[in-house]
Each structure stands twice: as structure tokens, then as C-alpha cells.
Amino acid sequence: MNALRTLVSPRGAVFLLLVVLLVAVTILNPSFAEPGQFMRFLQRVAPIAIVAIGQYFVIIAGEFDLSQGSLITAQVIIAGNLVGQDDARTVPVLLLMVVFAVAVGLVNGVITTLLKVPSFIVTLGMMLALLGGVMWWTGGAATGNPADSFREIGRGGIRDIPLLDFLPWAVLLLIAWLALGIWITKRPLGKTLIAVGDNARAVDYAGARRAWATTRAFIISSLSASLSAVLLVGYAGVHPSVGRGYEFTAITAVVLGGVVLGGGRGWIVGAVAGAFALEALFMLLNIAGVPSTLRDAVQGVIIIAAVAYSAVAFRARRKRGPQPPPDLTTEEPAPTRTIHTNSTIHTETRGD
Amino acid sequence: MKRLKIDSTVIVLGILLLVLVVGAILVGTVGRNFLSAGNIRDILTGMSVLGLVAIGQTLVVLGASLDLSVTYVISLSSLLAATIMNGNPGNIPLAVIVTLLVCAGVGLLNGLIVTVLKVNGFIATLGVGLILQGILNTNFEGSAGNVPWAFQLIGATGVGPIPVSTLIMVVLAVVVWVLLNRTRTGAHLYAVGGDPEIARLSGVRTRMPLIWAHVLCSVFAALAGLLLASRLGVGSPTVGQQGGYALLSIAAVVLGGTLLLGGRGSIWGTIGGVAILAVVDNVMSVMQVNPFLKDVVRGVVIVAAVAVYSRRSIVRRRPRFGAGGTRTGGDDAAKAAAPEMAAAVSQLADPTSDTTLPAEGGRS
Numbered sequence: 001m002n003a004l005r006t007l008v009s010p011r012g013a014v015f016l017l018l019v020v021l022l023v024a025v026t027i028l029n030p031s032f033a034e035p036g037q038f039m040r041f042l043q044r045v046a047p048i049a050i051v052a053i054g055q056y057f058v059i060i061a062g063e064f065d066l067s068q069g070s071l072i073t074a075q076v077i078i079a080g081n082l083v084g085q086d087d088a089r090t091v092p093v094l095l096l097m098v099v100f101a102v103a104v105g106l107v108n109g110v111i112t113t114l115l116k117v118p119s120f121i122v123t124l125g126m127m128l129a130l131l132g133g134v135m136w137w138t139g140g141a142a143t144g145n146p147a148d149s150f151r152e153i154g155r156g157g158i159r160d161i162p163l164l165d166f167l168p169w170a171v172l173l174l175i176a177w178l179a180l181g182i183w184i185t186k187r188p189l190g191k192t193l194i195a196v197g198d199n200a201r202a203v204d205y206a207g208a209r210r211a212w213a214t215t216r217a218f219i220i221s222s223l224s225a226s227l228s229a230v231l232l233v234g235y236a237g238v239h240p241s242v243g244r245g246y247e248f249t250a251i252t253a254v255v256l257g258g259v260v261l262g263g264g265r266g267w268i269v270g271a272v273a274g275a276f277a278l279e280a281l282f283m284l285l286n287i288a289g290v291p292s293t294l295r296d297a298v299q300g301v302i303i304i305a306a307v308a309y310s311a312v313a314f315r316a317r318r319k320r321g322p323q324p325p326p327d328l329t330t331e332e333p334a335p336t337r338t339i340h341t342n343s344t345i346h347t348e349t350r351g352d
Numbered sequence: 353m354k355r356l357k358i359d360s361t362v363i364v365l366g367i368l369l370l371v372l373v374v375g376a377i378l379v380g381t382v383g384r385n386f387l388s389a390g391n392i393r394d395i396l397t398g399m400s401v402l403g404l405v406a407i408g409q410t411l412v413v414l415g416a417s418l419d420l421s422v423t424y425v426i427s428l429s430s431l432l433a434a435t436i437m438n439g440n441p442g443n444i445p446l447a448v449i450v451t452l453l454v455c456a457g458v459g460l461l462n463g464l465i466v467t468v469l470k471v472n473g474f475i476a477t478l479g480v481g482l483i484l485q486g487i488l489n490t491n492f493e494g495s496a497g498n499v500p501w502a503f504q505l506i507g508a509t510g511v512g513p514i515p516v517s518t519l520i521m522v523v524l525a526v527v528v529w530v531l532l533n534r535t536r537t538g539a540h541l542y543a544v545g546g547d548p549e550i551a552r553l554s555g556v557r558t559r560m561p562l563i564w565a566h567v568l569c570s571v572f573a574a575l576a577g578l579l580l581a582s583r584l585g586v587g588s589p590t591v592g593q594q595g596g597y598a599l600l601s602i603a604a605v606v607l608g609g610t611l612l613l614g615g616r617g618s619i620w621g622t623i624g625g626v627a628i629l630a631v632v633d634n635v636m637s638v639m640q641v642n643p644f645l646k647d648v649v650r651g652v653v654i655v656a657a658v659a660v661y662s663r664r665s666i667v668r669r670r671p672r673f674g675a676g677g678t679r680t681g682g683d684d685a686a687k688a689a690a691p692e693m694a695a696a697v698s699q700l701a702d703p704t705s706d707t708t709l710p711a712e713g714g715r716s
Contacts, residue, residue, distance in 0.1 A: 125655035132647025297486025308469035
């Protein structure tokens, strides 16, 4: 009963949506429930889920990262052009990609926090600059097919496991990245980020280093995008359109997962579940034979409906929830104090 | 507030001037005349479509929302207009009216989802945009319709060096300026954008201004679509996406000093922001910069220009009292009541924190 209530609550709604979608997919296509098929599904979701984890940290801090999609494209093209057919270059190029990601995140974060430019604009500028820069560098046609050892990360996995049949590296990476993400949310950094999203000024007064915390959120976001790029090189190959629109997909997934745009509230597992629900939705539309042209429309309706449900349900719950004490003057023995102090007490009790 | 008013609009105009000077010098180095009639015409033409979209976007951003669906509304509008006109000049009025009404309906849908269902504007308009894209892709496979010559003239003619399309854009900007600064809906929009809760407690119906903002934003996007249809001669299902108008219009709005969080900003700042983007584009076109490098420069210019003033956070609050304020005659009343206020304050239990109250009220 309690679990049911959690599922219907706005926080658990995404899990309910995910279960409904997966059941619907299984009914239409029974082979989906087989471990091998399911692992393929997880492998396909991994890039989006990883990007959503990165976006989660930025969004709970009340910011946006629109540069993720372009960063993925940039990293994919960097990998394609620099690794080439030389296996020995895999590790150095991976290191270079990490450095590049940290640099992009640092620039996003520093301009947002120190120059006080809205992150929407900073990352929009970064999106234009990264995509334009990479296309300029490659002349518009991304070439190169990285060595198999590099592509293996996104494509391959451990084969011939008794129960699962096939365990892709992508799934392991997703699990590791999610575990790392959960760990960060438990750390002071995670707590600070949620506080920043809730009330940035209070964080300043509390003496936390808000600028550095937000900057680290942007770095995490860039690193996530780069990890996703490594996976995408594996099974999507090198193409200038890889990663296009990922920032919006990631933001949609995060919001679908119950994270509030504007920051301060949200659960990282919900964000990942949002990514899974979104991908399950795509798959369901695919299997159900919805014309590909109409898929966008259905996706739009479901996104709005899901977010509206959680918004309305949240408001309803807040209305039903414990009411703040209406008037404290009755509890006080002698109402000698003035209106001003009265209101102070009122807010204090509400804070409990 | 008798200090020198350096608000963001002034800074935007300053940046615009700087961009113009630098642009003129750069264009001069390749032996072209930046201020020739033809070039000015190019810049103004470049401003008109993005300007129309950005005017609408300003309204929505002032209301602390966003509209990402404008790109699809533009495509929808160009297709609707071109297919209804179908080469027949007699159909022009009908086509324009139907297009504007349909797009106003899209805006109404956006507004209702944002205000009634309480979906964040980002997600709501992203979703509506996806729905429109689905509808467009299902019904149209490519360019469609035919725009009669009479309608194409709007996009092609001009008064001297000033294109008609830019004139329309400026006239509409004046109309929106009047709406924002001289009407109740405008004042309420600022209030709701600044803080919906305080607006509600002050007796403002918080839904209506935001719904109006969304409707007007879609109508302006529809006008931009009509303009594009008149320039291209056909309707195209991808014309909006190709221009990237949603993000660029938001960039222009923020470039113009409007706060993304809503509540503060001006229409003239937005026009300035659009002009900056148009001049930068024009200079790069004249100098034949690599098209991919253009995007890099555009991104850097947007961030750098916003960085110039956002650090100082001097976006001016709307004057509350006196001429041009939302409350006229309030000054005298406040001054008359000042001694009483001071007396009342001194009686309060905690005088140290309260003495600032009347002073604050007087200053704002």
C-alpha cells in the first residue's frame, strides 16, 4: 500500500510511467523480456541516461547546460579524427577528451558564476562555438573511423554470461556512473548544489563556496557528455549529427524524473528513470507502428502530460499536507507583542 | 533616483555602437563601404525576422517563461499562408487571418499549459514544439504552396534604404512598448514575471498576463513566418528550424538586458540585441568568413556582450512613483505619511531592524 502511494506520488510517478511503458512494450513484443534483448535496451539507453546524470547536477543547482549535445558531437569528431586506426592512441585520446571536457565545463562554470552571465546564455554560446569550431576544423565533413579497441567500449561487452547472456560495457559504465553520481549527491558537493538551487543567497550567507560548487556541476555535466560520446562512437559511429538534440532530451528526461527546473528539488535516480522512460517511449512508439512522423507529436503530448501530472499532484499533496499553524496569538498567554514579532514566530514555526 | 541612469538599454546601445564602429573598420579593411545604402538595407532586412520573433519572446521572458515552440510556429505559419494563398492574390487576407488565428491558438495552448497545468515554460513549449513538428512532418513532405507576387512585395520592397518588413517590425515594437508601459496588462506582466506570489497577494490575476504573453509571442512568430513565406515564395516545413530562431531570439532578448528570470527588461533593449546580432552577421558575410566560424563568433559575441553588464546587475527597476511609474501621485502621499510612519516604527518592539522600512519605501 505504501509502495503504491509512493508510485502515485509525483516523485515516484516516473517509475510508474516506466513500468507501464515496459509492460506495454513486453505485451506487444514478448521477446523484449529476454535478457539479451533487455540488455540491448539498457545499452541503447546508457548514453542518454549518462547525459541525464550530468544534466541533473546542473539543473538541481538551478542552471542549464545546453552545450551537452554540441560537446558530444565535438568529442565524437575528436575521437574519429585523432584515434584513427591506431590502437595505441586510444588511451592518450581518451585523456585528451577528459581534459577537453573539464576545460569546457570550467569555462561554462566560470563565466556563469564569476561573470554572472545566465547559464542559459553561456551554454548556448558554448553550443554554437563548439559545434561551429569542430565543423570549421573538419571542414564540415567528419571523417575517420576510430580503431576497434576504442569502439569496443560502446559496442562490446562481456559475452556468454550464464543468466544475462551478454553484459555490455555501456551498462557497466552506466551503473558505475550512477553509483558515482549517487555518492556525490551524498557528499557535501551534492548537498550544496541542492541548497544553491533552492536558495542561492542563503548558501552565500552560510559561507559555502557557491561559485566553485556550481562550476564543478558544469564539469560533471561535461564529463558525462564526453562519456556518452565515447559510448556513441562505439555504436553510432562518427558523424556530425551524433549528439544533436541530446541537451533537450537530457533536460526532458531529468524533468520527467521529477527534478524541478529552477533547482533545489530532485532525485538522481529519478533523472535516470526519466531517461529510461523516454527511451522506452520511443521504443513503444516504434513497436506500436506509430508513423515516424507522428512520433514527435506523441512524445510532446506525453512529456507535457507527465510533467503536468507531477505538478498538479504535488500541489494537491501540498494542499492536503499538514497545514501551517494559522495563528499563533491564541497559543501565546498574553498577546502583548506587536504584529511584527508575531509574523517572525509564524515563519519560524513554518520552518520546522 | 536622480543619479545618471545607466540602465541596460543604454549599455546595449553602447555595445551596438561599438560593434558598428568595429564592423565599419573591419569592412573598410577589405575595401567595402559599411554605410552604403545597400549594406544598411541588408542589415535591416536581417533584423526584421529575428526582430519580430524576439519582440514576442521578450513578452514571454518578461513573464518568467520561455517559448521554444516559435521555430515550429514559424514553419507552420509559412506553410499555412502559402498553401491557403496558393498563388491567388484574392486569398491573401483570408490566409493572413487564418494563419494568425491558428498560431494564436498555439500560443493559447502554450499559455494554458504553463498557467493552468503549471508545467514549466521550457518543457511546455518544448512539448508543444514537438507536437507541431509531428503535425508538420505528417502533413507536409517538403515545400508547399505558392505565394502570389503581391504578397512577395512585402518582403522585397522598401522605403529608401529601409525595407518595409523592418518598418513593420519597428511599428509593432512601438505597439508592444505601449502595451508594456501604458496598459494594465503590461504592468501586470512585469509584476507576475517579477514574483507571481507577490503579484497574487497584490490582487493581480496571475494567469491572464502570462496567457496574453504566450498568445502574442506565437502571433509574432506567425508574422515572422508570413514574412519568410513572402521572401521565399513558398511555405517550408523546416524554415524555422534552419534559422534556429527559438534560441537566437532568447539570446537577443537577454542580450537586450531582459532578465531571464522575468520581471525586468525593455523592448528597445531587445531591438538593440537583435541589431547587434544582425550587424555581426552582416560584417561576417561581407568579409566572407567561413560559415562554421560564424557560429563560433556568434556564440562568443553573445556571451561577451551579456557579460559586459550582467556582472554589474544594473538592470533598472521600473520606477514605481512619479512620471512613467506604475503608481502616479504616490510620492506626495508617501512623503506626507513619512512622519507617522516613523512614529509608528519607533513604537515597535524591535526598532533596529525596522527603521529602514520607511526609508526603503521612499527610495523605491
